[in-house]
C-alpha cells in the first residue's frame with residue numbers, strides 16, 4: 001500500500017508522469033525534447049499541452065490560470081484569468097490555448113523596472129519556462145514564466161537565472177569533455193536552500209505595528225531569557241508548531257517540493273526547513289512557494305511566520321543557506337572529490353575555479369545578498385561577517401598547500417600531490433564541528449553560501465554564483481584546450497590559482513574581531529552596508545562580466561542597481577515612519593500616563609508621610625527618558641523630511657545609511673529604557689518575552 005506521502009506527493013503538479021498519461025506519445029516526446037534542449041515550443045505542441053493541462057486542472061477543481069512570475073522585487077506575481085468563455089445559447093465552455101500557455105501579457109506598468117520600460121518599450125510579456133512544471137495553488141493553475149519587455153530586456157529574476165545556468169552549462173561541459181566524459185550532455189547547478197523563520201502568536205503580532213508594517217520589531221527591550229541556554233535548538237518541537245509543520249509538509253509535498261528536515265533553531269521561536277536539493281531554477285521556484293506557504297499555513301494555526309532577516313534585536317536573525325553544486329545529466333556531482341586520481345583532478349579544476357571566482361568577485365557575492373534587513377544580520381556575531389571568505393577545512397587546505405608548495409602532503413601517509421596521479425585523501429563530508437561562522441563553506445561535496453537572508457529570493461545569489469564561476473571556468477577551459485601537455489598545464493594552472501587566491505581561504509573563527517583586521521591586511525573587501533555594496537554592481541568590469549556571460553546587459557544591470565538602492569531606501573523610510581508613529585502615539589503617551597500615575601501617588605502618599613523612594617526615582621527616570629526620546633523623535637522627524645526632499649535614488653540611499661539609521665537607533669534606546677521601567681499594564685504592546693515564549 002502507498003503511504004499518504006507517496007500518494008499526495010506532486011499531486012498538484014503537472015509533472016512528467018501526468019504529461020506521460022495525458023499527452024499523446026509523440027507530443028510528449030517532442031515536449032521532452034524541447035525541455036531538454038531548452039528550445040522554443042512550437043504552437044502545435046503548445047496547443048496539445050495546453051489542452052491536456054486544462055483538462056487536468058479542471059479535474060483538480062481549478063477555474064483559473066495564471067502566468068506565475070518573479071518580478072525584480074522579492075515577491076512572486078500572478079494575475080488570474082478564467083478558463084471560462086461564452087459559447088452559443090448563453091452557455092459557457094472552458095478554454096485554454098497553446099498561445100495562452102506560451103505567452104501572457106500582464107499589465108507590466110505596476111512592476112518596478114528601474115527605468116527599463118520607460119527607456120524602451122512600455123509593455124512586457126511572460127513566457128512559459130517549460131523546465132519548471134505547472135502546478136495548482138489555491139484552485140489556480142500556475143504556469144511558471146519568465147517576464148521580459150518587448151525589447152528583450154529581462155524584467156524578472158528567472159530570465160537571468162536561466163541565462164546564468166546556460167553560461168555555466170556551456171563552460172563546464174568544456175571541462176568535463178577535456179577529462180574524457182563525452183557522454184555528458186548537460187550540466188546543471190543544483191541548490192538546496194535551508195529556510196529559517198520565526199513563528200509568533202497571531203494575537204500578539206496584531207498588537208505590534210512594527211511587525212505588521214516592517215516585519216521586524218523596531219522597539220523592544222531584551223527579556224530575562226534569551227537564547228543563552230541554547231535549549232531551543234534541537235529541543236522537542238512544541239505540539240502547536242508540530243501541527244503547523246505537518247500541515248505545511250503536506251502542502252509542500254502536494255506541490256512536489258521535497259521538504260525533508262525541519263527543526264528548531266538556536267533562537268527561541270525560530271525554526272528551519274530544508275528541502276532535498278534540486279536543479280537551481282526549480283529550487284528557486286520551490287523556495288518562493290515555500291515562503292508563501294509557510295506564511296499561509298501559519299495563519300491557519302493562529303500563528304504568524306516572520307521571514308525577516310532580523311526580527312528581534314539581540315536574538316539571532318534568520319538566514320537561508322544556499323547549498324549548491326554542479327551536476328551532470330549522467331548523475332555525477334562535480335564537487336564530489338571522487339576516488340580516483342582522474343576524478344580528483346577534475347574536482348580540483350572546479351574547486352580552483354570557484355576559489356578564484358569567489359576571490360575575484362567578492363563584491364558581487366556580497367551585493368547579491370545586500371538588503372536593509374540583512375545589514376542587521378551580517379557581522380552581528382550570529383551570521384557570517386560582511387567579509388567574504390572560503391572555508392575548506394584543514395584537510396583540503398593542507399592538500400592545496402602541498403600542491404602549491406610541491407611538498408609532500410602531511411596526511412596519514414606522506415605523499416607528493418601529483419594532480420592526476422595521486423589519490424586525494426578522504427575529506428570528512430558532514431563533520432558536525434565544521435565551521436559555522438564562514439560565509440562560504442565547502443561541506444564535503446558541495447558549497448554552502450550562508451550569507452543570503454531568510455526572505456531573499458535565491459535567484460539573486462545564484463545568478464552571481466553561476467556567472468562568476470562560469471567566467472573562471474571559461475578561462476580555465478581556454479588554457480587547457482590549448483595545452484600541448486595537458487597534465488603539466490593542468491598542474492601549473494591549479495598551483496598558480498591556489499598561490500594567487502589563497503588569501504580568500506580562512507578556516508578560523510569568522511565571528512572574531514581579529515578576523516576583521518586580518519581580512520583587511522589580506523586586502524579583502526568589507527562592505528558593511530547595502531549602499532556600500534550595491535554600487536559595485538555597475539563597475540565597468542562587472543558590467544563587462546555580465547555581458548560576456550550573456551546574463552545581464554548593461555541596461556539590465558543599471559535597472560537592477562536602481563531597484564535595489566531604491567528598495568533599501570523605501571524599506572528604511574517605512575521603518576522610520578513606523579517608529580515615529582509608534583513613539584508618538586503609543587510609547588510616549590503610555591510613559592507619560594505612567595508618570596502621571598506615579599506623581600499622583602507621590603502627592604497622595606506625601607500627604608500621609610510614607611516612603612516615596614520607588615515612585616520618586618522611577619518618576620525621575622521616566623521623565624529623563626521621555627525627554628531623551630522626544631528629542632530623538634524630533635531629530636528623526638526632521639531628517640525624514642529632509643530625506644523626502646532628495647529626489648535622487650543614490651543620494652537617498654546614502655542619506656538613509658548616514659543619518660536615518662543612526663536617528664532610529666537613537667530613538668529606540670530611550671524607548672527601550674522606558675519599557676524597562678514602565679508597568680506592564682501601561683506598556684502599549686506585547687514585549688519580547690510574550691512574542692518569543694508564548695507558543
Ligand code: ADP
Nearest residue numbers: 190191192193274275276277323324325333446
Ligand atoms: P546543515 O543544516 O548541516 O547545513 P542540512 O542537511 O540541513 O545541513 O542541509 C543541507 C542541504 O544541502 C539540504 O537542502 C541538501 O539537500 C543540500 N544538498 C546536499 N547535497 C547537495 C548538492 N549536491 N547540491 C546542492 N545542495 C545539496
Ligand code: MG
Nearest residue numbers: 194321323448
Ligand atoms: Mg547549513
